[in-house]
Amino acid sequence: xxxxxxxxxxxxxxxxxxxxxxxxxxxxxxxxxxxxxxxxxxxxxxxxxxxxxxxxxxxxxxxxxxxxxxxxxxxxxxxxxxxxxxxxxxxxxxxxxxxxxxxxxxxxxxxxxxxxxxxxxxxxxxxxxxxxxxxxxxxxxxxxxxxxxxxxxxxxxxxxxxxxxxxxxxxxxxxxxxxxxxxxxxxxxxxxxxxxxxxxxxxxxxxxxxxxxxxxxxxxxxxxxxxxxxxxxxxxxxxxxxxxxxxxxxxxxxxxxxxxxxxxxxxxxxxxxxxxxxxxxxxxxxxxxxxxxxxxxxxxxxxxxxxxxxxxxxxxxxxxxxxxxxxxxxxxxxxxxxxxxxxxxxxxxxxxxxxxxxxxxxxxxxxxxxxxxxxxxxxxxxxxxxxxxxxxxxxxxxxxxxxxxxxxxxxxxxxxxxxxxxxxxxxxxxxxxxxxxxxxxxxxxxxxxxxxxxxxxxxxxxxxxxxxxxxxxxxxxxxxxxxxxxxxxxxxxxxxxxxxxxxxxxxxxxxxxxxxxxxxxxxxxxxxxxxxxxxxxxxxxxxxxxxxxxxxxxxxxxxxxxxxxxxxxxxxxxxxxxxxxxxxxxxxxxxxxxxxxxxxxxxxxxxxxxxxxxxxxxxxxxxxxxxxxxxxxxxxxxxxxxxxxxxxxxxxxxxxxxxxxxxxxxxxxxxxxxxxxxxxxxxxxxxxxxxxxxxx
Ligand code: SF4
Ligand code: SF4
Numbered sequence: 001x002x003x004x005x006x007x008x009x010x011x012x013x014x015x016x017x018x019x020x021x022x023x024x025x026x027x028x029x030x031x032x033x034x035x036x037x038x039x040x041x042x043x044x045x046x047x048x049x050x051x052x053x054x055x056x057x058x059x060x061x062x063x064x065x066x067x068x069x070x071x072x073x074x075x076x077x078x079x080x081x082x083x084x085x086x087x088x089x090x091x092x093x094x095x096x097x098x099x100x101x102x103x104x105x106x107x108x109x110x111x112x113x114x115x116x117x118x119x120x121x122x123x124x125x126x127x128x129x130x131x132x133x134x135x136x137x138x139x140x141x142x143x144x145x146x147x148x149x150x151x152x153x154x155x156x157x158x159x160x161x162x163x164x165x166x167x168x169x170x171x172x173x174x175x176x177x178x179x180x181x182x183x184x185x186x187x188x189x190x191x192x193x194x195x196x197x198x199x200x201x202x203x204x205x206x207x208x209x210x211x212x213x214x215x216x217x218x219x220x221x222x223x224x225x226x227x228x229x230x231x232x233x234x235x236x237x238x239x240x241x242x243x244x245x246x247x248x249x250x251x252x253x254x255x256x257x258x259x260x261x262x263x264x265x266x267x268x269x270x271x272x273x274x275x276x277x278x279x280x281x282x283x284x285x286x287x288x289x290x291x292x293x294x295x296x297x298x299x300x301x302x303x304x305x306x307x308x309x310x311x312x313x314x315x316x317x318x319x320x321x322x323x324x325x326x327x328x329x330x331x332x333x334x335x336x337x338x339x340x341x342x343x344x345x346x347x348x349x350x351x352x353x354x355x356x357x358x359x360x361x362x363x364x365x366x367x368x369x370x371x372x373x374x375x376x377x378x379x380x381x382x383x384x385x386x387x388x389x390x391x392x393x394x395x396x397x398x399x400x401x402x403x404x405x406x407x408x409x410x411x412x413x414x415x416x417x418x419x420x421x422x423x424x425x426x427x428x429x430x431x432x433x434x435x436x437x438x439x440x441x442x443x444x445x446x447x448x449x450x451x452x453x454x455x456x457x458x459x460x461x462x463x464x465x466x467x468x469x470x471x472x473x474x475x476x477x478x479x480x481x482x483x484x485x486x487x488x489x490x491x492x493x494x495x496x497x498x499x500x501x502x503x504x505x506x507x508x509x510x511x512x513x514x515x516x517x518x519x520x521x522x523x524x525x526x527x528x529x530x531x532x533x534x535x536x537x538x539x540x541x542x543x544x545x546x547x548x549x550x551x552x553x554x555x556x557x558x559x560x561x562x563x564x565x566x567x568x569x570x571x572x573x574x575x576x577x578x579x580x581x582x583x584x585x586x587x588x589x590x591x592x593x594x595x596x597x598x599x600x601x602x603x604x605x606x607x608x609x610x611x612x613x614x615x616x617x618x619x620x621x622x623x624x625x626x627x628x629x630x631x632x633x634x635x636x637x638x639x640x641x642x643x644x645x646x647x648x649x650x651x652x653x654x655x656x657x658x659x660x661x662x663x664x665x666x667x668x669x670x671x672x673x674x675x676x677x678x679x680x681x682x683x684x685x686x687x688x689x690x691x692x693x694x695x696x
Contacts, residue, residue: 001029001032001033002073002074003031003032003033004031004033004035004072004073004135004175004176004208005054005070005071005072005176005208005657006027006029006030006070006133006553006576007028007029007030007054007068007069007070007071008067008068008069008070008071009026009027009028009067009068009069009675010026010027010028010050010053010065010067010068010069010070011024011025011026011065011066011067011068011163012024012026012046012049012050012053012058012063012064012065012066013025013045013063013066013074014062014063014064014503015061015062015063015064015636017087017114018063018280018574018629019281019282019524021030021280021281022232022280023046023049023063023232023280023308024046024049024050024053024229024356025046025231025232026067026233027227027232027234028227028234029227029237030235030436031208031210031225032208033175033206033208033663034206034208035208035209035224035225035249036202036208036209036210036211036222036223036224036225036229036542037208037209037210037211037213037221037223037224037225037226038210038212038218038219038222038225038226038227038240039210039226039227039229040101040212040213040214040215040216040219040226040227040228040229041214041228041229041230041257042214042230042277042389042532042534043214043277043503043532044231044277045229045230045231045232045277045279045310046229046231046233046540047212047223047229048180048181048212049063050229051095051178051212053070054070054077054093054178054489055067055077055085055089055095055178056077056078056085056625057094057095057666062249065078067464069296071091071399072088072093072176073092073519073562080424083293083307087121087428087473089369090117090120090121090172091121091172091174092174092175092176093174093175093176093177093178093693094169094170094172094174094176094177094178095163095166095169095178095179095180096165096166096169096177096178096180097165097182097184098180098181098182098184099342102167104153104161104164104165105153105432106152106153106154106396107152108150108152109131109150109151109152109553110137110148110149110150110152110153110156110396111130111148111149111153112165113164113168114133114136114137114149114164114167114168114171115127115129115132115133116170117171117172118132118133119140120170121172122171123246123647125207132148132357133145133167133171134146134149134239134311135151136167136168136170136171137163137164137165137167139170139235140163140166140167140170140201141163141193142160142162142164142167144155146268148164155507157413157622158186158187158190158396159187159190159193159194160623162183162186162190162194163194163197166197166198166201167181167192170201172686173205174205174207175207175208176207176208176209176210177202177207177208177209177210178209178210178212178213178308178600179198179209179210179212180212181212181213181214181216181224182211182232183195183213184214184215184687186599187395187396187559187624188395188559188561188603188604189309189599189600189619189620190395190618190623191218191603191605192603192617192619193619193620195218195221196604196619198222199222199664201510202281207221208605211223211275212586213448214532214533215605216256216259216533216607217259217509217604217606217607218607219240219608220240220244220603220605220607220608220609221314221606221614224236224239224240224551225238225239225240226236226238226239226240226243227246227622228243228249228251228252229279229286230251230277230289230664231277231278231289231294232288233317234250234315234317235249235251235252235289235305235316235317235318236249236251236252236315236316236317236536237313237314237315237316238310238312238313238314238315239309239312239314240311240609241609242312242313242314242451243314243403244607246314246320246325246328248314248316248318248319249316250289250293250294250295250318250320250327250331251273251289251293252293253331253373254292254609255273255533255534255605256532256533257266257270257271257334257538258270258271258272258273258316258531258534258536259477259537259607260537260540260560260561260562260563260565260566261562261564261565261566261606261607262561262562262589262601262604262606263567264565264566264608265585265586266565266566266567266568266586268526268566269541270540270541270566271334271537272293272520272534272537272538272541273292273529273534273537274538275291275292276292276502276504276505276535277292277532277534278291281302282283284301284595285301285302285304285343286300286301286302286303286304287301287303287304287305287317287318287319288302288304291309291575293332294332295320295622297319299322299543299647300319301320303319305317305318305319305322305555308322310322316571317608320417320667323561332557335356339456339491340489343569344385344386344387344388344569344634345385346383347385347386347387347388348386349383349384349385349555350385350386350420350521350553351384351388351418351419351420351521352383352418352419352554353379353380353381353382353383353384353407353416353417353419354381354416354417354418354464355379355381355415355416355417356377356379356380356381356403356406356407356415356416356417356418357375357377357378357379357380357393357413357414357415357416357577358376358377358399358402358403358411358413358414359373359375359376359378359414360374360376361372361373361457362374362525362628370451371377372628372629373628374627374628375397375576375577375630376399376402376627377402377403377406377577378399378576378577378578378630379577379578380399380403380414380416380572380574380577380578380579381416381464381579381587381654382572382579382582383557383594384521384553384555385541385553386551386553387545387551387552387553387554388554388570389554389555389556389567389568389569389570390551390554390556390568390571390572390573391556391557391558391564391565391567391568391571391585392404392555392556392558392568392571392572393557393558393559393571393572393573393574393600394559394573394574394575395511395553395560395575395624396559396624397576397624397626397629398543398574398575398576398577398624399574399576399577399658400574401525401557403557403574404442404523404555405442405524406418406439406522407425407555408425408440408442409426409441410430410434412426413426416614418437420440420521420557421439424684428556432563434467437517437677438464438470438517438519438520439519439520439521440512440519440520440521440522440523441509441514441515441517441519441521441522441523442514442522442524442525443507443511443514443522443523443524443525443527444521444525444526444527445525445526445527445529445530446530447498447506447507447509447510448498448503448506451498451506451510451513451569452498453497453498453499453510454528455482455497456461456486456495456496456514457494457495457496457497457501457509458477458480458494458495459495459563460498460509460513461480461484461494461512461513461516462476462477462480462481463618464517465479465516465517465548466478466511467517469516470516470517477494479516480494480516481494482514483512483515483516486515486546486549487508487509487511487512487515487542487546488508488542489505489508489509489512490539493635498511502535503531503532503535504531504532504538504539506525507528507531507539508539508542509541510527511527511542511546511662515546515550515552519552519584520550520551520553521553521554521555522552522553522554522555523554523555524543524554524556524557525557525659526559527539527556527558528540528558528560528563529558529559529560536563539671540563540566540567543567544567554567556568557674561600561601561604562604565585565589568585569585569590569661570583570584570585571584571585571588572581572599573588573594573596573633575596575624575636576624576627576630576631576635577623577630578635578637578664579654579664579666580594580597580663580664580665581593581594581596581597581661581662581664582660582661582662583659583661584659584660585649585659587659587660587661588661589601591661591670591686591688592664593657593661593663593665593683593686593690594636594642594664594665595636595638595640595642595667595683596620596636597644597681598618599618599619599620599641602616602617602618603617603618603620618641620641621639622639623637624639625638631648632648632649633646633647633648633649633650633651633652634647634648634650634651634652634664634665634666635651641679642676642679642683644666644675644677644679644680645675645678646666646672646675647666650666652664652665652666652669652673653669653695654694654695655669655693655694655695655696656692656693656694656695657669657687657690657692658692659689661690662695663692667680667684668683668684668686668687668689668690668692669681670687670688670689670691673687673688
């Protein structure tokens with residue numbers, strides 16, 4: 001049977017005065033009927049441009065599809081008239097983007113935008129289109145669909161907007177759905193909802209799908225076939241099962257080796273892919289991966305490899321598979337063994353946070369009267385010991401970043417105390433606080449916005465040295481060179497400016513600035529979430545090396561539970577401004593107690609080819625409620641699958657379950673647990689074993 005889509009030698013280039021960027025360079029593949037193809041790659045690999053090219057959505061100039069064929073049902077989309085392409089876009093191929101807010105029109109209601117293609121392409125009357133719109137929103141799980149038809153995009157949450165976007169894409173029952181990073185901007189519990197929805201729809205409608213992502217674990221759970229892209233080329237193609245059990249390309253090996261995995265204990269040393277992805281305007285000769293490939297040999301530097309055919313339809317672009325070479329036996333498997341992790345039970349406590357709250361007033365009217373409070377952080381308590389890493393996790397809006405900033409007094413707390421080395425930070429005047437700042441630093445998610453673009457790297461790093469009187473005159477330059485070396489950068493880079501560096505290098509500079517004043521405590525706020533996986537592993541390793549060299553203590557704030565598992569000694573889970581569970585790394589990941597933690601952990605997609613974890617997934621309903629007016633009683637009760645009579649009425653106590661494991665849930669409280677629903681029996685009986693008591 002002819003495949004639904006066949007792409008042949010597609011090339012899409014971007015032209016400027018002095019250079020040509022070969023974003024997609026000679027790629028060929030096909031998608032069968034009712035098949036899901038994953039396209040995976042890091043930034044700049046060409047995965048999104050290749051998808052936009054299929055629908056002829058490349059901005060021209062500067063972009064142009066310079067060669068190739070896109071055969072949809074045998075007809076070449078690239079040779080069609082504008083009218084014919086528009087017809088295909090409306091009826092046969094639809095696209096879902098990463099950030100629906102930019103692709104939904106802000107001045108039209110969701111209903112208007114849903115009904116337009118129905119009247120235009122399917123010839124429905126206005127009334128019929130309205131009914132069909134409500135039906136589509138129901139199908140994608142939007143609550144109160146008739147109401148939502150009247151809402152504007154900004155009135156919906158991120159997850160709801162993505163559902164509305166999917167409803168729009170489905171409105172004309174496309175035969176091919178192209179989803180470009182559809183869940184990347186979403187929290188893990190919402191990602192699980194959307195992936196589940198897309199899987200169901202694809203199966204019900206027997207349609208085909210192209211799923212573009214940087215996340216191998218999402219590919220594992222969604223796709224039948226995978227194209228791995230690097231530098232505008234497909235470097236490996238295989239069925240998902242084959243790719244995840246027997247990857248063949250050194251780049252694919254590297255991608256697997258550098259991934260932190262949620263099922264693996266703390267202490268695994270990640271194996272990053274060295275160097276940076278190439279500049280597409282100045283590609284290396286020969287194999288495009290050779291500057292980063294540990295297996296490169298002479299031929300790789302001179303000649304570009306073709307795609308070699310392997311059994312089961314797998315193809316791989318690598319000279320190792322030429323007849324005279326050793327193939328996959330060349331692979332040096334990275335041992336994913338956990339090193340002994342030092343315990344910190346005996347180490348002195350350097351930070352003691354007690355009942356910390358940070359509320360932001362909401363003002364309204366001419367007189368700016370306070371009409372409410374955003375309870376961003378609402379009574380959190382924990383300690384941090386010397387040399388320890390505490391992971392702080394939770395979804396957007398849970399208050400983890402605000403907590404970090406309030407601890408450092410970048411924001412003034414509303415109440416509570418933060419004792420740092422025995423001194424209450426809230427009581428310090430600005431001079432004393434400045435002194436103390438030397439010892440506590442922060443690393444931000446986006447180092448670019450926190451580095452002054454007009455100052456050289458040397459001057460950025462010299463600033464804390466001078467402010468804190470740590471070096472004078474010639475010594476400053478020497479110290480800057482030393483710090484740059486410590487973070488794996490060339491001291492000669494001191495004269496360059498932030499824009500001259502890649503994302504990963506800029507994060508190294510952010511780290512260099514944080515360690516310049518010799519702190520003993522650093523808050524790392526989502527330090528790797530903006531980076532590609534190969535670079536992410538480099539930065540995680542760097543942070544861990546610096547910790548053991550300099551004896552640093554970290555609070556590691558992140559939404560990625562696999563990353564947190566690989567770096568943290570203990571982990572605190574936050575929900576709507578409160579800590580709902582706090583435990584050792586092993587305690588939290590091997591024996592999670594709180595229903596929210598259990599759902600979060602189960603929602604994380606994995607690269608396990610058996611799919612064992614996916615079958616036990618707990619999908620939470622609904623969105624995280626607003627912290628302006630959090631739910632009464634247990635704040636999680638509106639989404640909790642085990643919610644029972646007492647939960648909306650009484651706020652749970654934080655219970656001490658022993659072994660430094662704390663949980664805030666009535667299921668473990670002997671005063672209430674007997675009324676819990678039968679489906680919570682496993683958790684209640686675990687509570688009986690642990691016999692927790694209210695934390696002191
Ligand atoms: S062709 Fe050579 S450089 Fe390229 S991936 Fe294979 S071994 Fe590495
Ligand atoms: S207290 Fe009730 S609603 Fe809250 S997590 Fe426990 S069971 Fe769920």
